[in-house]
Amino acid sequence: MTDLPSTPVDRNALLGFLDKQGFAVTTTDHPPLFTVEDSQKLRGSIEGGHTKNLFLKDKKGAYFLLTAEEDSEVNLKTLHKLLDGSSRFSFGKPEALLELLGVIPGAVTAFGIINDRENNVTFAIDSRLMRHDKINCHPLTNEATTTIARDDLLAFAKLCEHEPMIVDLSQEVD
Numbered sequence: 001m002t003d004l005p006s007t008p009v010d011r012n013a014l015l016g017f018l019d020k021q022g023f024a025v026t027t028t029d030h031p032p033l034f035t036v037e038d039s040q041k042l043r044g045s046i047e048g049g050h051t052k053n054l055f056l057k058d059k060k061g062a063y064f065l066l067t068a069e070e071d072s073e074v075n076l077k078t079l080h081k082l083l084d085g086s087s088r089f090s091f092g093k094p095e096a097l098l099e100l101l102g103v104i105p106g107a108v109t110a111f112g113i114i115n116d117r118e119n120n121v122t123f124a125i126d127s128r129l130m131r132h133d134k135i136n137c138h139p140l141t142n143e144a145t146t147t148i149a150r151d152d153l154l155a156f157a158k159l160c161e162h163e164p165m166i167v168d169l170s171q172e173v174d
Contacts, residue, residue, distance in 0.1 A: 004160065008102040009114045011139045015146070017114070021159065023152040029144045048134030048147050053108035055092040055101065058085035063092055063100060066169060067110040067137070068126035073170040082167055083124055107142040110135075110153060113162045123157060124165040 003020075005013040018025050028046055050070040057063050058080055068074055080089050094105050100121055101112030113123050129135060135153050139146040148156070157164045 004114060004117070007115050007117060009140065010102075011141050011144065014111055014114060014139050018146075018148070018152075018156070021156070023148060023156065025146050025148045025152075027139055027144050027146045031143070046136055046145055046147060048136050049129050049132030049150075050136050051110070051129065053110065053137075055097050055108050056085075056089040057092045057096070058089055059087040062086065063096065063121045064089065064124060065101065065108070065110070065112060065121050066124050066126070067129065068169045069128040069132075072126050072128055075170065075172060078172060079169065082169075082171060083122060083165065103138075103140055107138050107140065109138040109140060110157070111137050111140055111146070113157060113160045114140075116160070116162070119161060121162075122165065123162045124167055124169065125154075126169040127166050128168070128170075130166060 005017050015027060051067050052070045054066040054074065056066065062085060064083055064085065066074065076089055080087055097108065098104060100116050102115035103109060103112050113121065130150060133150055134147050135150055136145050136147050138144065154164060
């Protein structure tokens with residue numbers, strides 16, 4: 001494993017790690033954002049693909065982090081079939097979110113996988129997000145947005161020993 005900072009990783013440690021790895025990122029501070037609607041007020045000032053993130057679990061207790069393009073329709077009724085979940089998904093509890101990804105509700109982010117050292121969370125990225133050269137994610141807090149190159153985000157995931165599943169999260173599955 002690459003020299004990952006000690007867990008739980010916070011914003012400063014995350015940004016230091018990204019810098020150490022040579023990933024060029026920009027971080028914009030703003031008031032706390034809790035919803036996609038809140039973040040849409042920043043349009044025009046932050047370029048790149050904007051995300052929504054879902055922390056889910058199946059009935060057998062497997063956890064999933066989904067990073068989707070903000071306007072993607074995610075079909076929670078059949079998504080488990082697409083991601084090899086054991087059953088229909090429900091939202092993960094805030095306690096599990098904090099324990100596994102080191103964030104609170106409203107700050108769910110692809111960067112949270114840096115805190116999942118036991119690889120308990122399956123990470124999936126919406127294929128629609130991959131058409132953007134730059135992707136925006138919270139840096140483990142909802143009081144800022146970090147813009148990272150798409151390929152650097154994928155490399156980051158691999159450094160955190162998470163091979164992201166790239167899937168069409170809005171796909172209907174029988």
